[in-house]
Amino acid sequence: MSLLVAPTALLQHDLTLAWRRRAEAVNPLLFALMVTALFPLALGPEANQLARIAGGVAWVTVLLANLLSLDVLFRGDLEDGSLDQWLVSGQSLPLLAGARLLAHWLATGLPLTLAAPLLASMLGLPEDAALTLLAALALGTPVVSMVGGTCAALTAAMPRAGILLALLVLPLMVPVLVFGAGAVEATLTGLSPLPALLWLASGLALALPLTPLACAAAIRISAQ
Amino acid sequence: MEPATFSMPHWPFVAASYVIFAALIVADLVTTATARRRVLRDLRGRLTRTARREAT
């Protein structure tokens, strides 16, 4: 379909770029692993105590790791005028924005999700809870990328937006955090993680069509 | 039925709530009033400066 040609090209371009700079792209993953390693060091290696807070710890580290990579998502393109090109190209801006958000998830959220078993074993989570963490991250990290990316588009024109970006993104991410960590917690205490996972899926279904629209509006505001 | 609690007095909590409310409303009042006065004063200052420059 002709509508999708430009967004697909953008996605390919973004992924190629991420692959060429793979040393840089693994930084969020390394960050998440290092922060997770800090917890057993700080709290002492008592497996029971660690496992109890593991869901929350894993989610907070993943959120922060995502936040690190969000800041530059649109800044380069704004500075070199690519965003202006998006605006005048006559292409569907929401689709282009969606492609960029998808590329961010593939480059950041997906590796973090795949690292979930590793994070879980570092924190001493039992197998069933590790599986829940994997499922929760798979459903939740796309929402993080999409909503976070929208906020990044809003702050793209500011040279030093790091802290402000965190202030915008983190409150919006609290529901994802609550349900994501809640799913793991539920599995740990013998309850069903299904309701929390369903809420995450519901948020994903809502974010998928809406965030590209919001992101497009944010790009218009920033690029003008 | 005897309440099985070591009851704490309630009025400090009620009083504190009303005080916090009043304080924040007063703070809001003062902010709006000073902001207005500041803008008008700045404006007046700028206008007299231009007027003086034009006079010379």
Added chain:
Amino acid sequence: MNPARRRRIWMILLVLLGASVATALALTALNQNIQHFFSPSDIAQGKAPVERTFRLGGLVEEGSIERVGEGLTVRFVVTDRFRLQPAEYTGILPDLFREGQSVVAVGRLRDGVFVADEVLAKHDENYMPAEVADAIARAKTRQASESAAAGGATHPPAPKNGEAPSY
């Protein structure tokens, strides 16, 4: 149809699709009834975690509150109108902790007794002066005695189907 309009229609359809899928998933999640605490029945059925801190929720059984010695230790029984669970707490209790009121306690089981580290009293959304509350209570007992006299057995209010008991 011009491409801009076609694009807009696609967009609206996608948003509607997303919203309906989200609603459907949310409704399924609501039907699952997220549980935030275990009831005495759950404990009786062995559903509550062993050797681990969890939350116990229920009503304080009428006439069950007793003090142990001179200290701050209080023993009471939590009920969900089906099962009873003895509990113990040392410390200052919140004001709303009364017999017949809802509580949420955090702690763990020790020899069949729930030893709480923290007791929180939950209150309902009803506000009324004491006289009104008394009048309602009197009316209820009168009604109960009348219906008992008429031969009808009085049932405790059973929890609605599929819902947690209303504490």
Added chain:
Amino acid sequence: MNALTLWFHRMGSPPTFYAFAERWRPWFLWSGLLLAVFALTWGLFFTPADYLQGESYRILYIHVPSAWMGQFVFAVMAVSGFVALVWRIKLAEIVSLASAPIGATFTAVALATGSLWGRPTWGTYWVWDARLTSTLILLFLYFGVIGLSRAIEDRRKAARAAALLAIVGLVNIPIIQYSVYWWNTLHQPSSVKLLRGDTTIDPSMLWPLLLMAVATKLYYAYSLLSRAQVMVLEQESGKDWVRRLAGAPAND
């Protein structure tokens, strides 16, 4: 209808709006303050104590109206933000921006008083209950809107960016509203249900609450108009009518 569109059109002109605000501001302020003093005195001294909570329930007369306002102002902010984004109406941008600090104040009051109420009744100042947590998020969202609008130089661009964030943040409002039904945790469900008619507050305790709800809205109208006036003055500082207002001779 025609008169209404005409009115909106005229309000779009800054001097007309300024004059309108100047005329009505004191009325909103004094009626709001008087009503609040009246309602709070009534609530403090002339309502009976609750059968269960005793005196501490009187915090309700501050806590509940403030919580309502926290959500109401956010909704106003998002709706006027939407109008600003779609139709580029300057006044809507100003209303959206001016609402943020007022809403943040009311949300802060609701959180602080709720915490003070929680100690004697629940036994704790704070729990991570769904209602409390989502209200805290509301406060952070207000901070985000304020921070974003301060960080962007260009006033109009700032207003549009903040408006978009307010619209995205609007998803939090139904979460706050329904949190007490979706998650059966510590905070009790709503007591006042105007639409469904089964309010669970005794009439003798209800009136001060409703009066406070009106009083806070009047105060909001006052504060909104004042802040909007300041923004209009800043935006229009070069214009003749502002010069006249500042007491300097118009340059002609």
